[in-house]
Amino acid sequence: MSWLNMLGPLEWAILGSLPGLLVALYFLKLRRQPLVVPSTYLWTKTLEDLHVNSLWQRLRQSLLLLLQLLLLLFVILAVLRPGCQGTDLVGDRFIFLLDHSASMSATDVEAGTRLDEAKRKISQTIERMKPGDSAMLIAFSNRAQVIQSYTRNKSLLKKKLESVEQTERGTDLTEALTAASGLANPGRTSTEETDIQVADSLPAKLLIYSDGGVNEIPDFSLGNLTPEYFPIGGLEPPRNAGFTAFALSDESGADRRMELFAQLRNSLDTGRTVNVSLFVEGKLFDAQAEIQLDPGQAKGVSFDLTALAGSIDQPQQLKLQIEEPDDYLQDNVVYGILNPPRPAKLLVIGPGNDYLKVALQTEAIVRQAEVRFESRNFLETPEYETDAALGTFDLIVYDDCTPAKLPQCSTVFVGRAPPGDSWKFGPRQFPTVIANFDQSHPLMNSLQLLKLSIVESAPLEPPAGATVLLESTDGPLMALAPRESYQDLVISFPLAELQENGEFSINTNWPSQLSFPLFVQNLVSYLSGGARYFTTEVSSPGSIVRLRVPPTVEQIRITNPANQMETLRRGSDQSFSFSGTERAGWYDARAEGKKELELPFAVNLLDPRESDLTVRDKLEIGHEEIAGQRSIEPARTEFWRWLVILALAVLLMEWLVYNRRLAM
Amino acid sequence: MKVQPSTATLLPPQLLAQLERMELVSRKIFRGRMKGERRSRRKGQSVEFADFRNYVPGDDLRFIDWNLYARLDKLFLKLFQEEEDLHFYALIDCSPSMDFGEPSKFLYARQLAAALGYIGLCRSDRVKIEPLGLPVARAAPALRGRGSLWRMLSYLEQLPCSGTTDLTAAVKSFCLRNAGKGIVVLISDLMDKNGYESALRALIARDLDVYVIQVLSQAEIDPDLKGDLRLVDVEDQAVTEVSVSPRLLDKYRRTLATFIETARAFSARRGISYMMTSTDRPVERLISRYLRQRGLVR
Structure with a gap:
């Protein structure tokens, strides 16, 4: 039982004086009504008898006073708010x-x-x-x-x-x-004058x-x-070790290595040893035993899949698993899909620049990409519009030309700014002196560009977030900027310009240098992805997966890890979006068209925060x-309501007593 | 007999007719001074035959039954019922406490005295109304005969209710002034703080046939009081403070019942006929039923 004081000292003084006041009033109040009777003889005798038990009489006389005092006591107690810890909620x-x-x-x-x-x-x-x-x-x-x-x-x-x-x-x-x-x-809702809730x-x-x-x-x-x-x-x-990252790496170099990387993390505060197994299509493919995980530390594991990648013609289901069970099982397994290699699709639109043509037909490029050349008129055709909207190509090179809007793929612009306001070309400068280039970027890998001669160039104003790859004394000449999931590379100087007489005038000596075919090769493998094994990125549960398929495909059937099938139809933006990725695992997607197309993808959480x-x-x-x-915290059970009810009951009783005294 | 309109309050005409057929009865034999209309137990001169007895020398020859003498050759004297008059005293308590109630006890007492007095007048009894507590000069003269009704009523009409409160002293004063034997009816509320007992003893000592009629108002029998009150005695201004409660009222009723029972027992032991009546009970009903049962009238 505890008490909560509700009143200040002054209020207490007032309340405390009430009982005394009541008693005083009670004594002052008793002003009897005079009444003439023929004789008080019998009354006196009656009272004499009653005086025998006068104490009781006195009490009876002051019963009303007692009731009133009791009423005040209850009120005072109620004001003190007695209560105790209850079970109800606050x-x-x-x-x-x-x-x-x-x-x-x-x-x-x-x-x-x-x-x-x-x-x-x-x-x-x-x-x-x-x-x-x-x-x-x-x-x-x-x-x-x-x-x-x-x-x-x-x-x-x-x-x-x-x-x-x-x-x-x-x-x-x-x-x-x-x-x-x-x-x-x-x-x-707020306006300048009002602010209305x-x-x-x-x-x-x-x-x-x-x-x-x-x-x-x-x-x-x-x-x-x-x-x-x-x-x-x-x-x-909690005991938990789990995967927090997973990647399939395709080293599209000469040796074409295919590797699987995964990151393991131990959230326990003691060290732990785990065994990791890799399953391909349900069969044990490889394993790493006794991986020592330090407390709170992450550790990477890798598996070489080069031999496997070279021998498959169907997508393969990969599963990486920690053998030891712990408190949280979801991050003990990670799923992946290994696709057979698919050549990248390139479209080159331009006036028919021979330098580009030659550079794109080297052996290294032909092995990993299908290249298609089109004239600038191709931009006006419906075929281009469809292909650009659907992302049929992995990379489009716009040589000295600009489309009406950017396509759904990565782009390279040569000598022209992309449509829109994000990229700006300054006035052409002559001559151009190369000041710097970013040799660390994959695109510029193994290039030596300081000896490059350029006649005219326009300094670039790339959008925010862009990476400048080549810079002249007047400003950036080449920059790479991300756009959604694509990247745009803009080269601000043309390689050769088509004259009115139909001949090309050379603007730079770059195509004649060794660095040019290397740059084009980097371009193809970096921007178009080259011939990729891992075609779909790893999605997390609940995310939306966009499937890119040829325009001939009308519907896609997707089977989730629980073997439930869902049929997808083309959305308003002509793409297929799948949102039913509730569970981690392999999703089997089959496109129905002229020929069946397999587009499997994997869903993994891979969230370090969840694994911790x-x-x-x-x-x-x-x-x-x-x-x-x-x-x-339970609510205080208050008793003051009961006290008020008691006070009311006393008041009622007092009223009854008063009336009984008067009525009889 | 024609009744004055002002007397209607005391004796309504229909009551008069009823009362004319009644007479007062005494349980004792009194020798009246004059011949009245009352049949005495004594044999005497009247028209109503009672008995025979042997003639002894000196008897009035007029009462010898000559027919019997002719048949039996013996002298018998015819005895007749003696008719004689009776002293009837009505003592009315004139203390202020009687002027209370609705109708007031004093009015009721006067009505009762008038009714009983009228019965006496009709039977040629000596009727005397005695207001207790008033000065001696206000005492009524002894009345006799039906013709005195008017005097009796007008006397009662003008009787004030402002006498002293000492019942004993008033009764003793009455006893000293009146020597006649007969019936005395004390009409009072008996609410004397000094007690009524000595007053009644004084009456018994006079060897009178005593009737006590205690008159109480309904407000005294069942008081309708509420709240905290200061009760003031109308006679001696004594104050009693009461807080009325059901218990107090109950106790009062029991005290009243005890008081009445004490009075009844006291009277019974001394041959006094006691009766308590409420002013709510009509006078004619009191006389025709209750007093008849008690044997005061027939």
Whole structure:
């Protein structure tokens, strides 16, 4: 039992003087009504009899006073707000944020998985909700899903809670917080004169059940949300070693090595030894035993797949697996697809520059790319438009010409700026003196350009984020800039310019140097990818995979790791987008067209944050730091309402006594 | 007999007719001074035959039954019921406490005295109304005969309710002034703080046939009081403070019942006929039923 003082000294003085005042009033008050009677003889005799038990009489006389004093006592006690620790929750509106990201599948808790433990805790909290309390349930991974909007129905909440399933996604709390604050912090419409709140804000208690492995949320104001964070996870540090990175590397050099790289990380604070096996099409292909992992450290492993890559004509399913089970199994396996080599597709549009033609027909390039030459008129044809929109080519070289808009592939512009405002050419300068070039960049690998002579060139103004590869004393001459998943290379000087008489005038001596064919070769292998084995990048669960297929393909059938088939049709942007990548594993995609096309891809989480199973003891949201608590703070059970009811009952009794005295 | 309109409050005409058929009865044999209309247990001169007895010399020859003498040759004297008059005293308590209630106890007492007095007048009894507590000069003269009704009523009408409060002293004063035997009816509320017992003893000592009629108002029998009150005695201004509660009222009723029972027991032991009546009970009903049962009238 504890007391909360509600009043200040002055108010206490006033309240404390009331009983004395009441007693004083009671004595002053007793002004009896005079009444003439024929004789007080019998009354005197009656009172004489009654005086025998006069003490009781006195009490009876002052029963009203006693009741009034009792009433005051109850009021004073009620003002003191007695109470004790109860079981009800504080607040009347709750938002449960349930983390069902991949790391919640860790089994370092008693209840089974961390998700089960979180569900159990939420269920207990729902049980303790008072009648009239409302709650909503949001499950979040790297996206948020409102499982149940505000309701007072506890059984519905529990039913919906049970329906939340484990995902294999990463964690992003931002969307969940945005969804939660939608009702608590309604938006405002402001104009210059007014600032109007759109709706009434509904403050709520935000109960976050997570292992704390969430992204940083620097700019988020909780506003009317009162956050509480309940870390879910075992008390002991979890045992986990897992893959955090995976790559297939195609060294498209002369020796054509194909390697698989993976990064292993041990999140345990003691060292650990693991065995890693590589399976190809379900059969053990290679293994590395006794890999020593230092605590908290990452270590790389690599497998040579060159022999395998050279001998396949079908995509191969790769699986890399840690043999030792631990608390979190999802990151113990990583999936990959090894595609048979496919030559890159190049399109060269220009006036028919022989230097380029010659350079693109060397043996090294023919081995890894199919090159097609077209005149500048080809830009006007519908075929070009379709190919450009669908990304049929891996690289398009625009020699002294500009398309109406940039195609869906990487580009090289020679002597002309790309369409749009991002690239700018300055006025042509004569002569051009080479000042510097970036020899470390793969495109400039093994090139010697300082002896290059250029007649005229326009200094470039590349967009932000571009890499300048070649610079003259007047400004950049060659720059590489990323665009979506593509790259644009712009060379600001033409190799040769077509004169009005139909002949080419030479602008540079570069084509006659040894560095030119090497540069073109670098261009093809770097920008078009060369002949690639690993055609699709590794996607993470929940991400959208775009499949590039020839325009003749009408639909694609995709079979997910659970053997469920889905048929994709061409979207409004003519591409195929697949969003059903909920689970890690191999996805088998088959395009139906004139000939069947296999486009398998693999989905892996590979998230170091998810693999780090350490339970964070606090969350940082915006500028607020929320310390984790193991159990929810119960509400104080207040007794003052009962005291007020008692006081009212006493008042009623007093009224009855008063009336009985008068009525009879 | 024609009744004055002002007397209607004391004796309504229909009551008069009813009362004319009644007479007062005494449980004792008194020798009246004058011949009245009362049949005495004594044999005497009247028209109603009672008995025979042997003639002894000196008897009035007028009462010898000559028919019997002719048949039996013996002298028998015819005895007749003696009819005689009776002293009837109505003592009315004139203390201020009687002027209370609705109707007031004093009015009720006067009505009762008038009714009983009228019965006496009709039977040629000597009727005397005695206001207790008033100065001796205000005492009524002894009345006799139906013709005296008017005098009796007008006397009662103008009787004030402002006498002294000492019942014993008033009764003793009455006893000293009136020597006649007969019936005395004390009409009072008996609410004398010095007690009513000595007053009644004084009456018994006079060897009178005593009737006590205690008149109480309904407000005294079942008081309708509320709240915290200061009760002021109308006679001696004594103050009693009470906080009325059901318990107090209950106790009061029990005290009243005890008081009545004590009075009844006291009276019974001394041959006094006691009766308590409420002012709510009509006078005619009191006389025709209750007093008849008690044997005061028939």
